[in-house]
Amino acid sequence: EPEVTQTPSHQVTQMGQEVILRCVPISNHLYFYWYRQILGQKVEFLVSFYNNEISEKSEIFDDQFSVERPDGSNFTLKIRSTKLEDSAMYLCASSREGLTEAFFGQGTRLTVV
Amino acid sequence: GQQLNQSPQSMFIQEGEDVSMNCTSSSIFNTWLWYKQDPGEGPVLLIALYKAGELTSNGRLTAQFGITRKDSFLNISASIPSDVGIYFCAGQLGAGGYQKVTFGTGTKLQVIP
Numbered sequence: 001e002p003e004v005t006q007t008p009s010h011q012v013t014q015m016g017q018e019v020i021l022r023c024v025p026i027s028n029h030l031y032f033y034w035y036r037q038i039l040g041q042k043v044e045f046l047v048s049f050y051n052n053e054i055s056e057k058s059e060i061f062d063d064q065f066s067v068e069r070p071d072g073s074n075f076t077l078k079i080r081s082t083k084l085e086d087s088a089m090y091l092c093a094s095s096r097e098g099l100t101e102a103f104f105g106q107g108t109r110l111t112v113v
Numbered sequence: 114g115q116q117l118n119q120s121p122q123s124m125f126i127q128e129g130e131d132v133s134m135n136c137t138s139s140s141i142f143n144t145w146l147w148y149k150q151d152p153g154e155g156p157v158l159l160i161a162l163y164k165a166g167e168l169t170s171n172g173r174l175t176a177q178f179g180i181t182r183k184d185s186f187l188n189i190s191a192s193i194p195s196d197v198g199i200y201f202c203a204g205q206l207g208a209g210g211y212q213k214v215t216f217g218t219g220t221k222l223q224v225i226p
Binding site for chain 2 (some may be wrong): 004006033035042043044045048056089091093101102103104105106107109
């Protein structure tokens, strides 16, 4: 069964460093999303991406964040200068069409020290 | 913004018991989704509901899309230990094109063998 895959599963980084989180959405999906879940809290929307551009972003998604689809399969989230409060599980999701259900990856647990 | 509140926040039940959890929204949604999240994992889609009043089953799970489009419930019958996890409701409001998923606050389920 097709699935969304994310790498790495865990990443530890020093405050101020740049990190890139990688996702491979389901192959025939057109809409891609990043969400964040701080430990013990609910899942929060960060950004959606369609047709090689951002469709919508939340207030969390400030200038230190960027997304890119560098090729036909990968979808990345870059955090330019990490802060302690960026520590969270980052979840990638994709949907076939915008109005169909989104399928999530296993997540990348980011720890900023 | 749209708020989704789930109840109860957490529950302990005996194996074999039935479970019911609810989700209410401050605004309407066109699609309701129920996800289950295991510790350290991404959310896994359980059931998707597309029409007001729709009642859908997936094995021991049954979910309904409220008539007002502002609420949904999920029932689990004859619970088993592997039902343990956090259950999130989520809503999508389609208006052509994509729409992000808004997550509820989660219901943590513990099953006592």
